[in-house]
Amino acid sequence: MRDIGTASGPGSSPGTPLRGRVAVVTGAARGVGEALARCLSDAGMLVALLGREEETLSRVAASLPNRSVCVEADVTDRTALEDAARQVGSELGPASVVVANAGIAVGGPFIRTAADLWQRVVEVNLVGSANTARAFLPQLNDTRGYFLQIASTAAFGSAPMMSAYCASKAGAESFAQALRGEVEPDGITVGIAYLHWTGTAMVAGIDDHPVLQALRRNQPRFARRVHSPAQVADWLATGIAHRAHHIYAPPWLRWCQPLRPLFPALVARITRRELRTRSRTELAADVSVLGAGGLADWYSYLSRKRH
Template sequence: MTRDLTGQVVMITGAARGLGAALARELAGRGARLALVGLEPDELQAQAEACGNGAQAWTADVTDQAAISAAAEGVRAAFGRIDVLVANAGVATGGTLRIADPVSYDRVVEVNLLGSIRTARAALPHLIDSKGFYLQIASAAALVPNAVMGSYCASKSGVEAFAHSVRSEVRHLGVGVGIAYPLWIDTEMVRGMDEYPAFTIARKGLPWPMNKTYPVAPAVRALADAVAARRVHTMFPRWLWFLYANRAISPSVTPFVVGRLARRAEKAHAQAPKRLGLTGAGGAADDATRSGE
């Protein structure tokens, strides 16, 4: 059943840029009231103004339980309720385990997995009160383990399993839980990945259409539809259902498909060594937050 989103209070993490910001604007256009959470106060405020309809912004690091819990309490105080949580905050880096920057590699898991857990923990009491909906943004990376993306694949597989577990825990409380699996969406994070030759080789060497970059607008429409319908699984693009249905064989097949890409990626990195840090402006914001800038 599709629900009218008019007046629904939606809390989105990672809302300063990219998919989170675009989804906020899409949901605002459908009448929702937006609570935007992220690391960049100026960008968040600009997005809140773009959303209109009384949208507000909170600055919080999702890996900081006290900060994200305070943000959730602030949203409840400002709007009176939280009807929908979209756990979208995420970062990425490229590089095989041998060549990746250890700090950035580990940070991907901290933000994407532990950040989602802490976000859900903060918002869940409010979702129980409203019998609301929690949408976890995972990735096609949860379906196919890819070379040069070990930490990202691990983090997205982790949030998928986590959200499935939470669904079982809160179903009797009237809370719905869904998982979204976007592929390569044309955001700053994905474009930032292409700054690293090692990652570019691994991504663009994938078979078509797995190497294709998809536009933001249809992706956020699919996510907004998922919120309205409280959909359990959302694939974008829709052909990912094929990978979902055949994921049992993926770990056995992918080494033969992408193993050669890992060798090429490491060779490219050796020829032009560069610290493989977090990608895009969002990654830079996370780096700045941890360094205290």
């Protein structure tokens, strides 16, 4: 596969394929997004951090070793993303790497989850990724760049009580696969990253969600390990440098791809046992937005809706 360093560009040199180039990371205020922004900056990139929490973004940007900008933008707002793309191009230059990382999740029964909340998860995780690609593809076309879609093992086998998240991540994977074929003739590479258990605020309350707890408990010991955002970001940055079509975090996930047809039935069997032991009242109490980033997005959405 063509390495990002083979194209000429400002600051590029053999052995430093990312140095001097511009990267855009959505959902960069915390978690994997923050860690990846830091990792890419350490590799010599100029990083644009996009997200909903301007104050948090500014603190992250100020701590990076290389020049950066932060832009408060909702990935479901196409106009805001178009403005963000113009600002990034003006202040840093055209993007060579764009990472569609912004994501939120809600846990709980579908029927008990507010329709607006369920839809918001899909809009951020799936539609937001498409909006990000739409806004930055002109720049990636100019730089013959790399677009990375952050997906999840939730796309391998959908778990009850996580219907919006699983549907959105499966959709994001499918979107990226379709986009790849369209833009490769233009010299743009599209990668998909599959993340497993990652130590972000989104999974901090995993023990409060019986289905996720059961799924993790029934996995092999090595598969239950929770990896730090820094470790995941390192895997992602390595894949970005190599313009990888697929990035697995952790790497052993690559061996799960041939087994994917088996996963839906396996997940259903594990979760069925768990759901049968809990009353509908107990399950209804488990509806919640997961993680500080998801809560910030949801509260901001509700505030805009009221006004």
